[in-house]
Amino acid sequence: MKDREKDRYILEQFIHIYCRGKHGTPRGSLCPDCADLLAYAEERLRRCPHDPKPACKNCPIHCYRPAYRERIREVMRYSGKRLILQGRLDLLWHYLR
Numbered sequence: 001m002k003d004r005e006k007d008r009y010i011l012e013q014f015i016h017i018y019c020r021g022k023h024g025t026p027r028g029s030l031c032p033d034c035a036d037l038l039a040y041a042e043e044r045l046r047r048c049p050h051d052p053k054p055a056c057k058n059c060p061i062h063c064y065r066p067a068y069r070e071r072i073r074e075v076m077r078y079s080g081k082r083l084i085l086q087g088r089l090d091l092l093w094h095y096l097r
């Protein structure tokens with residue numbers, strides 16, 4: 001998998017975990033809010049001018065609009081904790097590097 005595809009895949013996993021845990025949506029689907037957030041984040045990822053893309057926290061641009069950035073950070077916090085509990089450090093590592 002290329003880096004950007006991997007970023008996209010991980011992003012999707014994080015949002016799905018969050019939506020299922022917080023909003024009670026069935027596995028494999030997203031509520032409208034989370035679907036919107038995912039679409040926005042994918043769009044930012046597609047347009048990221050950096051190659052290779054740095055971890056977002058190290059990026060000089062911070063391309064997310066503040067409202068979305070706050071939401072994505074909450075998703076990362078919540079799902080990050082869940083992944084630690086599930087022993088999925090392989091996914092998490094990508095964000096902590």
Ligand SMILES: [Zn+2]
Pocket residue numbers: 018019020023025030031032033034035
């Ligand atoms: Zn949701």
